[in-house]
Amino acid sequence: MSQDMAVFKGGVAVITGAGSGIGEGLARLAAKQGMRVVLADVAMERTERVAQEIRAGGTDVLVVHTDVAEPEALDRLAAITHETFGDVTLLVNNAGIETLGYVWELPAALWEKTLNININGVIHGVRAFAPGMLASGKRAWIANTSSIGGLGIMPIQTSYVLSKHAVLSFSECLYLEMQMKRAPIHVSAILPGPVATRIFEDSKTAEDPMNANHGQIMHNMLASEGISGDEAAERILPQIAAGKFWVSTHPEVTREFANNRASHLSNLADPALPAELLAGMGLG
Template sequence: MAQDAEVFGGGVAVITGAGSGIGAGLARRAGALGMTVVVADVNQAAAQATVDQIVAAGGQAEAVRVDVSHPEELDRLADHVFAAHGEVRLLINNAGIETVGYTWEVPTARWEATLNINLHGVIHGVRAFMPRLIASGKEAWIGNLSSVGAFGMMPAQTAYIVTKHAVQAFSECLYLEAQLKAPQIHVSAIIPGMLKTNIFNAGAGDDVAGHEPESARAHRQRMFEMMRDYGMDLDEGCRLFLEQMAENRFWVHSQPDMSREVLDGRIAFFQAQQAPVLPESVRHIIAE
């Protein structure tokens, strides 16, 4: 029987990038479990929309505008949350954007935004909250949004893939650090497979980042259609994520079979030590 309600019910959850996508799904699920949810997002209106959904379902939540690409805003978020609520049981560093385009075609501003949001937002989210989580002496859970992309490679999605490889490595090291210094804090790498979200919608992330090259449009459309047609229901995936976190798992998957396939491919790549190869099955995605 799932123990997520027992573990998380009644506590405080802080979720970044919770105005849409996986972040919103996690926020709704945390609210349904009885948590008070701090919905953090760079888009205040989107954050409030998630809050309204949680409240309409009988839960408790508040919206806070936070741009995770600025470390000082994550410090401000931590200050606010601990002052207002006293403690945090669940922290999910989810905020992220997809970036499409060949490495040399992606503008500097978009590269920097992708690194700052997807990677530095996770790192500084932990840095801002961890000392107070440790000082409380209470059990707490941290989830960092990795991806099946953390174990693979994909041309024209290089910026995103790089950040997810880094988030996975960061989470693995953080897990060991917690074991050494704060074993009451449980760290998870959340690994979505293919979920029905709007991350590949045209213009996604343009409100917080530089625009992508024109060549990205066709690639985005193909990926959007694939996720729309074959992705897992978002709320179901988020339910699975919190169930697994409640079991103190490090590896948290939406689609374990998909993760295993990608991991097996990665292992084979390392063992063979051959040059990267683009499978024919995905070549059409980036074909002009």
């Protein structure tokens, strides 16, 4: 255990979207740091498998079926967690879905589902847990999973990208609010780069063939270039422990995205895609 990570020993970690990908990796790593872990997800079969593997290492694990799109489900998660394990040390609002399609083709119900999970799931996760974390007076950490997509723009993935922009700005404001309260709660925004998760495998896609093609391009890119969820967690958790706001799996990529976004805004440039991406989408 690194010196930074030692701050988590004996604490309680709550992770949404813990049944696969980055959430699964963070749950495993938190357990290795001596934390009791709460795994929240809707995919119970996958999540129970993760829990069994973690329990085999001697860690106390609680699995709670949680649809983060429902605020009352997050209230229930907070209540069960406190009743079972007490004060929360680390909250990672990680659950999210990918939705592909032109903005006018996605059904209203799919828009609502995507935004409720990706944005409101983070907001209500904080709303449900922060009061107890503040009341404890103990040092604690809140980390919200945005994306390097929160520093860029991308057609077809509009619902996902705008949700990650929202999570980033929410996290920045939350950071300032904790400063105003002089609270011992560190806030981090996680901006993963290429990580080989199930996000495109599980994505909801509108009928236009362009959507499926774009999804396949992105899936193949993650499969060939993406790091594993476990490796992502190994990069993410030490940065959270150190109190960093900007948490990246690929720092150079994140900085490139940030610089590009800053240049785009400072020049009031028209939206545009790189030529190589256009070619990959058959538009070059």
